[in-house]
Each structure stands twice: as structure tokens, then as C-alpha cells.
Amino acid sequence: MNSRKKMTKREFLKLLGMGSLGLVFWQCYDSKKEEPIDESPMNENSNSSSEQASTQPAISFTENDVIFLTRNDENYNQLRLGFNKRFDRFPQVIAVCFTEIGVQAAIQKANQEKLKIAVKSGGHSFESFSCGENSMLINLSKMNKIQWKDQENVILQPACLLQEIYADFLPKKRIIPAGSCGTVAVAGLTLGGGYGFFSRKYGLTCDNLTRIKMVNGKGELLDSQENPDLLWACRGGGNGNFGVVTEMHYQTHPAPNSFSSYRLRFRNLTEDRFMNLIRNWFDFTENLRNEAFSAFVLNGKTLTILITNFQNHSSEFESSFDTLKSLADDYSPTYNQNLATALKRYYGRKDPLYFKNASSGLYHGIQDIESILPEVFQKVTSKSGMIYQINTLGGAIQNSEFEGNSSYPHRKYSYLSELQSYWEKPSQESGFLEKFEEIQQVFHRHGIQAQYRNYPDINFPNWQTAYYGQNYSRLQKLKSEWDPEDLFSFEQSVRKG
Numbered sequence: 001m002n003s004r005k006k007m008t009k010r011e012f013l014k015l016l017g018m019g020s021l022g023l024v025f026w027q028c029y030d031s032k033k034e035e036p037i038d039e040s041p042m043n044e045n046s047n048s049s050s051e052q053a054s055t056q057p058a059i060s061f062t063e064n065d066v067i068f069l070t071r072n073d074e075n076y077n078q079l080r081l082g083f084n085k086r087f088d089r090f091p092q093v094i095a096v097c098f099t100e101i102g103v104q105a106a107i108q109k110a111n112q113e114k115l116k117i118a119v120k121s122g123g124h125s126f127e128s129f130s131c132g133e134n135s136m137l138i139n140l141s142k143m144n145k146i147q148w149k150d151q152e153n154v155i156l157q158p159a160c161l162l163q164e165i166y167a168d169f170l171p172k173k174r175i176i177p178a179g180s181c182g183t184v185a186v187a188g189l190t191l192g193g194g195y196g197f198f199s200r201k202y203g204l205t206c207d208n209l210t211r212i213k214m215v216n217g218k219g220e221l222l223d224s225q226e227n228p229d230l231l232w233a234c235r236g237g238g239n240g241n242f243g244v245v246t247e248m249h250y251q252t253h254p255a256p257n258s259f260s261s262y263r264l265r266f267r268n269l270t271e272d273r274f275m276n277l278i279r280n281w282f283d284f285t286e287n288l289r290n291e292a293f294s295a296f297v298l299n300g301k302t303l304t305i306l307i308t309n310f311q312n313h314s315s316e317f318e319s320s321f322d323t324l325k326s327l328a329d330d331y332s333p334t335y336n337q338n339l340a341t342a343l344k345r346y347y348g349r350k351d352p353l354y355f356k357n358a359s360s361g362l363y364h365g366i367q368d369i370e371s372i373l374p375e376v377f378q379k380v381t382s383k384s385g386m387i388y389q390i391n392t393l394g395g396a397i398q399n400s401e402f403e404g405n406s407s408y409p410h411r412k413y414s415y416l417s418e419l420q421s422y423w424e425k426p427s428q429e430s431g432f433l434e435k436f437e438e439i440q441q442v443f444h445r446h447g448i449q450a451q452y453r454n455y456p457d458i459n460f461p462n463w464q465t466a467y468y469g470q471n472y473s474r475l476q477k478l479k480s481e482w483d484p485e486d487l488f489s490f491e492q493s494v495r496k497g
């Protein structure tokens with residue numbers, strides 16, 4: 001049973017109102033180390049109730065379960081904003097949930113008041129799919145507990161941030177194959193797939209999910225143990241489409257003893273040099289060992305190639321990219337670093353930014369894009385602040401056993417690309433968005449179709465098949481079953497089928 005001391009709305013708001021101390025509060029208030037996750041279906045301490053919903057019995061809840069905030073509440077702004085400053089949306093109500101019961105009560109309220117719902121865990125959605133205008137925002141940031149079932153299996157609540165997960169897991173010498181940005185939350189990451197340095201060895205984050213619980217649009221608590229379709233859907237197709245995921249069980253893996261990284265830098269690129277380098281990079285990565293990962297990052301006329309390896313450093317591995325090394329202007333290797341120290345280097349900025357990032361295609365190899373690369377190079381380098389990145393996937397992600405068990409449809413692609421742009425002032429936005437779309441059109445005209453759901457672009461014309469491939473129609477059927485009123489609805493949410 002949940003032992004958290006009851007906190008009234010007034011106390012909660014007072015604490016949140018501590019301005020810049022907000023982050024400290026969130027961490028202090030987090031009682032994840034002491035509290036087991038409450039797995040009981042009802043909160044025994046409930047002493048107030050909401051109105052009866054038309055289809056479901058009334059949910060009994062207290063302010064220990066959920067607090068509803070509106071525009072006049074002091075912390076409304078802090079709780080609505082996400083990582084992308086490009087969006088400034090105002091939900092009608094924010095439901096700050098602490099428990100599963102709180103989530104059910106919030107969904108009941110949305111049903112009663114006919115409000116659409118957006119779900120937010122870490123708030124890193126590229127296109128602000130986790131906060132809508134005039135709708136209900138279900139903010140899960142306080143549902144971030146970690147509970148170990150045994151030495152290898154763990155239960156995570158949705159808003160556990162990756163930096164919190166690594167901080168808890170690494171001293172126990174365990175990992176899951178998650179991403180690298182410290183402030184991304186595990187729910188958004190897993191529900192769309194999730195990849196990172198360890199994925200070529202252990203699969204996507206979603207492939208390591210063993211059980212999941214979700215409150216659907218009807219307010220029912222579903223458990224994948226009774227409903228295997230839930231696990232299938234949430235392995236790649238679960239972002240905000242059907243309900244609110246409240247609990248995720250993962251198998252973990254032994255943490256490697258060390259982590260090496262090799263950074264190569266190439267300056268003042270010409271088109272010819274770029275083409276030579278990208279051909280060499282694809283050649284090198286084709287036979288990459290599964291403990292390694294590589295990123296090819298064109299930022300202006302500077303190219304950075306990052307190679308990481310979590311098997312102990314060996315000269316044999318380092319010599320596998322001798323050709324690239326011989327072409328580089330700078331080479332900086334870091335051998336056999338402590339894993340926790342190494343991962344912190346990639347946590348990135350915590351503060352929100354103005355940006356537009358999106359998938360610019362999944363590729364089998366260079367053959368998918370070779371003929372358009374000169375044009376991509378010219379367009380990316382014509383505007384400072386544009387970045388074109390290709391990351392390696394492949395390895396264990398392609399294991400056939402994962403294929404039928406997940407709605408993630410892109411396993412045959414070994415590379416994922418991402419277009420990025422960052423700016424300082426709102427007045428710069430239109431120039432960047434224009435250039436961004438111009439580059440995306442180059443890929444689109446060339447027939448690049450497959451896109452990563454966690455790197456969405458509001459302008460993808462056939463986003464349904466781009467994200468979900470042939471699995472879209474099965475997801476549509478589940479949408480009709482789990483969210484018949486289409487409460488969970490945003491620009492690119494799965495439609496009823």
C-alpha cells in the first residue's frame with residue numbers, strides 16, 4: 001500500500017511555487033527509494049469521490065491520487081511546458097497524477113467533460129504531442145518510481161528519466177538498452193521503440209519490456225498478462241494513442257565494465273570529400289560488432305563521426321576504422337571509461353530549447369540515398385544551425401523473435417537518420433522551418449518512406465504507414481476497442497479502424 005503522506009492541493013501548490021527550487025522539490029518529494037509501488041486495485045485511503053461517469057463506476061480518489069490545475073493555478077505554466085520551446089499550448093486542465101487511481105479519475109473527468117487527453121511523461125515529444133490546446137493534460141512527472149522485482153527484473157513508472165534509471169541501475173551493474181538524453185522519460189521512449197548505445201546488442205528498449213499496464217480511454221485498467229495485444233501495441237505503437245501507461249516491467253542486462261568512444265572530426269568539407277567520407281562510413285558500419293554504435297553528424301561544413309564500443313578496447317577494433325582515421329582532421333579516443341561517467345557525457349541540455357527535429361528516413365544502406373546525398377549536403381550546409389545525422393541500428397534489433405512480438409515495423413533497416421535545427425529567438429523560426437521542409441522534401445521525392453515514430457514530423461504525408469507500416473490497421477482495431485470515444489487524440493494519433 002502507498003505510504004506517502006497525504007498532501008493537500010494547497011500544500012502541493014505551495015511547494016511547487018518555490019520557483020527555481022522547483023527541481024529540488026521534485027527530487028526531494030520523490031520517495032521512490034522507500035516506497036513500493038502500490039499494486040492494489042483501489043486506494044484504501046480514499047475519502048472523496050468524483051461524479052459518476054456514464055459507463056464506469058465512480059472512481060474514489062483523493063488529492064494523494066490526482067490534483068487538477070487550471071490556468072489560474074500558480075504552477076500551471078511550469079507543468080504544461082515541454083522540452084521544445086517552439087510550442088506554447090494551453091490545456092484546459094492539467095491532471096497531475098500520483099497513482100493509477102489518479103489516472104483513472106482523470107480519464108473519468110475527461111469523459112464526463114468531453115475533453116481530449118494528451119499524456120506527458122518526460123515532455124520531449126518533438127511535435128508537442130504530449131500537450132494539446134484546450135484539452136486535458138495528464139502530467140505523470142510524479143509517477144517516477146523504480147522497483148526491483150529481483151536482480152534482473154525491474155518495474156518502472158512512466159516518468160522515470162533516463163538519468164534516474166542509469167543512476168539507479170549502474171551501481172547494481174545492470175542496464176536496459178535505452179537512449180542517451182538524460183531527461184527523456186522511459187515511457188515516451190519505449191512506447192515508440194527506443195534505441196541507444198546498447199541496442200545493437202540487446203534490441204530496442206521496447207523489446208525488453210515484459211509486461212505493461214495501461215488505463216484505457218474507457219477508464220479500464222488493462223494488464224498485458226491478461227491482454228497480450230497490449231504488449232504488442234506498446235512495443236512501438238503506444239505513444240498517447242490508447243490510454244495512459246502506468247507501469248512498465250523490463251528485463252535488464254549486465255552492465256558492461258567499460259565504455260570506449262572514438263571521435264573523428266573533419267572540417268571544411270567539400271561535396272566530394274563529404275561523399276568520400278559517407279561512403280567510407282557506410283562501408284565501416286556495415287560490419288560493426290554488436291557492442292558498437294556509430295553516428296555520422298554533419299553540422300555545417302564540419303562532420304563528426306562518433307564510434308562507441310562497450311567491449312573492452314582493443315587495437316583490433318580501433319584499426320577497423322583506420323581509413324576514416326587517416327582522413328580525419330582530429331581524432332580523440334577515450335579508452336575504457338567508467339560506464340556511468342561515459343554516459344553522463346551524452347545526457348545533453350536539461351533546459352528547453354527552440355528546435356525542429358525529425359526522422360529523415362530509415363535506410364537499408366547508402367544505396368537508398370546515395371544519388372541525393374550531394375543535394376542534401378548542399379542544402380544542409382547552406383544554413384548554419386542545420387544538422388543531418390545518421391545512426392546505426394541493426395544488430396539484435398533485427399532478431400526475428402522481436403518482429404512478431406512488436407508493432408515496431410522497421411527492423412530490416414540498419415540506419416536511422418535525423419534532421420535537426422536549433423535556434424535562439426522565435427523570429428528565426430520560419431527560416432529554419434522552411435529550410436527543414438525543403439530538405440525533407442528531397443528525401444520524400446526520392447521515395448524515402450519509413451520513419452521513426454519517436455522522431456515525428458507533423459508534415460509527413462503518409463505518417464500512418466511511415467511510422468507503423470503494415471501494423472497500422474491492427475493498431476486501428478485496438479484503438480476502436482480501447483478508446484472508442486477517441487479521447488486520446490492529436491494530429492498523428494492512431495485513428496479508429
Ligand SMILES: Cc1cc2nc3c(=O)[nH]c(=O)nc-3n(C[C@H](O)[C@H](O)[C@H](O)COP(=O)(O)OP(=O)(O)OC[C@H]3O[C@@H](n4cnc5c(N)ncnc54)[C@H](O)[C@@H]3O)c2cc1C
Nearest residue numbers: 121122123124125130158179180181185188194195240245
Ligand atoms: C534531446 C532528445 C534526445 C533524444 N534521444 C533519443 C535517443 O537517444 N533514442 C531514442 O530512441 N529517442 C530519443 N529521443 C526521442 C524520444 O524517444 C521521444 O521524444 C520520446 O517520445 C520522449 O518521451 P518523453 O516521455 O520524454 O516525452 P513526452 O513528450 O512526455 O511523450 C512523448 C509521446 O509519448 C506519449 N506518452 C508519454 N508518456 C506516456 C504514457 N505514460 N502513456 C501513454 N503515452 C505516453 C506522449 O503522449 C507523446 O505522444 C530524444 C528526444 C530528445 C528531445
